[in-house]
Amino acid sequence: MARLVRVGGAQLGPIQPEDTRAQAVDRMIALLRQAAGHGCNLVVFPELALTTFFPRRIMQDPDEANVYCETTMPTPETKPLFDEAARLGIGFYLGYAELAEEAGRKLRYNTAILVNGEGQIVGKYRKVHLPGRAEPDPTGVTKNYEQRYFTPGNLGFPVFKAFGGVMGMALCNDRRWPETYRVMALQGVEMVMLGYNTGAVRWAAEGNRIVQMPSHLEMFHNHLSMQAGAYQNSTWVIGVAKAGCEDGEELMGGSCIIAPSGEIVALARTLGDELIVADCDLDAVKWGRETYFRFDVNRRIEHYGLIASQRGVIPPE
Amino acid sequence: MARLVRVGGAQLGPIQPEDTRAQAVDRMIALLRQAAGHGCNLVVFPELALTTFFPRRIMQDPDEANVYCETTMPTPETKPLFDEAARLGIGFYLGYAELAEEAGRKLRYNTAILVNGEGQIVGKYRKVHLPGRAEPDPTGVTKNYEQRYFTPGNLGFPVFKAFGGVMGMALCNDRRWPETYRVMALQGVEMVMLGYNTGAVRWAAEGNRIVQMPSHLEMFHNHLSMQAGAYQNSTWVIGVAKAGCEDGEELMGGSCIIAPSGEIVALARTLGDELIVADCDLDAVKWGRETYFRFDVNRRIEHYGLIASQRGVIPPE
Numbered sequence: 001m002a003r004l005v006r007v008g009g010a011q012l013g014p015i016q017p018e019d020t021r022a023q024a025v026d027r028m029i030a031l032l033r034q035a036a037g038h039g040c041n042l043v044v045f046p047e048l049a050l051t052t053f054f055p056r057r058i059m060q061d062p063d064e065a066n067v068y069c070e071t072t073m074p075t076p077e078t079k080p081l082f083d084e085a086a087r088l089g090i091g092f093y094l095g096y097a098e099l100a101e102e103a104g105r106k107l108r109y110n111t112a113i114l115v116n117g118e119g120q121i122v123g124k125y126r127k128v129h130l131p132g133r134a135e136p137d138p139t140g141v142t143k144n145y146e147q148r149y150f151t152p153g154n155l156g157f158p159v160f161k162a163f164g165g166v167m168g169m170a171l172c173n174d175r176r177w178p179e180t181y182r183v184m185a186l187q188g189v190e191m192v193m194l195g196y197n198t199g200a201v202r203w204a205a206e207g208n209r210i211v212q213m214p215s216h217l218e219m220f221h222n223h224l225s226m227q228a229g230a231y232q233n234s235t236w237v238i239g240v241a242k243a244g245c246e247d248g249e250e251l252m253g254g255s256c257i258i259a260p261s262g263e264i265v266a267l268a269r270t271l272g273d274e275l276i277v278a279d280c281d282l283d284a285v286k287w288g289r290e291t292y293f294r295f296d297v298n299r300r301i302e303h304y305g306l307i308a309s310q311r312g313v314i315p316p317e
Numbered sequence: 318m319a320r321l322v323r324v325g326g327a328q329l330g331p332i333q334p335e336d337t338r339a340q341a342v343d344r345m346i347a348l349l350r351q352a353a354g355h356g357c358n359l360v361v362f363p364e365l366a367l368t369t370f371f372p373r374r375i376m377q378d379p380d381e382a383n384v385y386c387e388t389t390m391p392t393p394e395t396k397p398l399f400d401e402a403a404r405l406g407i408g409f410y411l412g413y414a415e416l417a418e419e420a421g422r423k424l425r426y427n428t429a430i431l432v433n434g435e436g437q438i439v440g441k442y443r444k445v446h447l448p449g450r451a452e453p454d455p456t457g458v459t460k461n462y463e464q465r466y467f468t469p470g471n472l473g474f475p476v477f478k479a480f481g482g483v484m485g486m487a488l489c490n491d492r493r494w495p496e497t498y499r500v501m502a503l504q505g506v507e508m509v510m511l512g513y514n515t516g517a518v519r520w521a522a523e524g525n526r527i528v529q530m531p532s533h534l535e536m537f538h539n540h541l542s543m544q545a546g547a548y549q550n551s552t553w554v555i556g557v558a559k560a561g562c563e564d565g566e567e568l569m570g571g572s573c574i575i576a577p578s579g580e581i582v583a584l585a586r587t588l589g590d591e592l593i594v595a596d597c598d599l600d601a602v603k604w605g606r607e608t609y610f611r612f613d614v615n616r617r618i619e620h621y622g623l624i625a626s627q628r629g630v631i632p633p634e
Contacts, residue, residue, distance in 0.1 A: 231542070
């Protein structure tokens with residue numbers, strides 16, 4: 001009695017600053033049709049999939065970023081994606097920049113939504129772990145100013161009953177934080193979808209010098225974090241990149257579908273628009289949960305207090 | 318200005334039920350002397366390093382396990398290890414079964430201690446995450462009855478200032494739980510030492526059938542968990558096995574020294590007594606903590622509450 005979801009990971013190649021949302025949507029519709037040819041039920045698109053990854057650039061006035069944001073969903077430009085997905089009976093995860101109005105204030109969130117096979121939005125997530133900086137980096141090595149443009153997500157890590165199982169969402173840097181997966185696992189998550197935009201090379205300031213960090217570590221850390229999250233929480237993880245050279249920055253690919261064993265069962269091999277597919281049996285989460293990871297038997301919350309009560313490091317005297 | 322600790326991971330081959338503690342100590346002293354030849358400051362021995370891994374067998378009366386336990390440390394049998402280490406100026410981590418008397422009750426703990434270069438015990442840890450079962454397994458696949466013999470550790474995850482840094486300890490199954498590393502990282506840990514005894518093959522009951530699980534996953538999960546713990550907390554992790562065929566059970570080796578990047582920088586290649594060595598620069602923890610993992614800036618404890626407040630899984634209605 002398998003509970004199969006056939007998942008397509010729809011990696012996107014670069015979206016340049018001059019590219020329109022309509023162009024991005026056209027590419028996503030092409031991937032959606034490929035996914036239909038594979039019999040997919042669910043397609044996962046990247047983070048900020050409608051535009052270039054604008055937080056790599058510093059804009060004097062953060063509100064200039066509003067041109068990259070959506071105030072409603074679907075928008076006129078994304079309506080064709082919703083319509084085609086519904087016509088094909090395919091659900092999807094989509095990352096985009098959201099401009100919300102809350103208590104009279106306009107706030108930007110780095111957001112993902114889950115859309116069911118009938119074209120209805122059934123879940124929303126706002127990125128909790130914003131990387132990068134808010135203020136200009138005097139060393140010049142920073143390629144990420146998400147903290148300048150976005151407010152940290154205020155929805156926690158919700159899960160959603162959909163596609164015959166319990167679905168969760170996360171975005172990019174969230175994958176490096178084990179708390180992300182754990183909070184969803186405690187709510188029974190069976191599949192975590194995660195879009196990302198991540199530089200393939202990284203520079204660091206060491207005193208007065210700028211040094212390149214070993215580039216191979218970027219992909220290693222990408223997969224290590226998601227594989228550990230999958231294994232330690234016995235859940236499927238679908239990680240999908242925007243990849244390639246975008247606005248002068250090399251973004252890594254490496255989109256993957258990870259089984260609850262932590263194994264990568266499907267992997268993208270290019271830096272362009274590419275679909276990866278796997279049959280994800282949601283019942284495969286059970287073995288881990290009935291053996292190693294019986295949370296109710298094995299977790300010792302009486303010793304975990306610091307995790308939720310202390311934000312930074314307090315070393316011993 | 319590196320803060321170097323030259324660490325020896327002292328993997329042990331099997332210790333059979335008929336082997337004496339004096340024999341085990343002799344083997345550990347031989348490894349200690351090898352480590353001295355490498356100029357090591359600190360040697361990490363496995364979990365339950367003085368005896369066979371007795372919790373693999375079920376004893377009618379759990380108190381029969383007391384013969385495998387120590388009521389004090391050092392004992393007459395381990396005194397030569399303490400003396401030789403002090404003579405060589407080498408500190409060590411040692412796992413053993415502890416029989417403690419607390420509030421008039423005798424309790425067994427799966428314990429590790431940290432001994433400094435002068436032979437003084439400077440830290441103690443009692444295993445928090447006990448795997449296995451307490452009662453006989455009708456399917457016969459269980460090879461671990463730690464929950465029958467041991468009480469869960471009551472010391473939390475303490476850290477200790479020693480060897481010029483902040484040191485932490487864990488044992489075996491603890492490595493699969495991200496909370497283990499995180500609670501220590503929030504206290505500034507720079508090196509986590511962890512001994513283990515882990516089966517190289519695993520069987521599972523599926524209804525009426527007994528099926529073998531893919532054996533390659535055992536080592537993958539061993540390294541995956543420790544590498545993720547190292548990377549996500551930007552700490553050194555030293556994992557040391559008792560390995561080989563012990564009392565009829567195949568134990569995995571794979572002892573390793575893992576850098577704060579998550580990379581394995583030293584790896585055992587045998588299933589016997591074997592020393593691995595690496596220079597561990599405690600200052601290497603800084604880069605991760607100043608870039609990706611600025612806990613004080615990036616952690617969002619307002620969304621982590623479930624981790625410390627809810628033990629088991631509560632799925633959505």
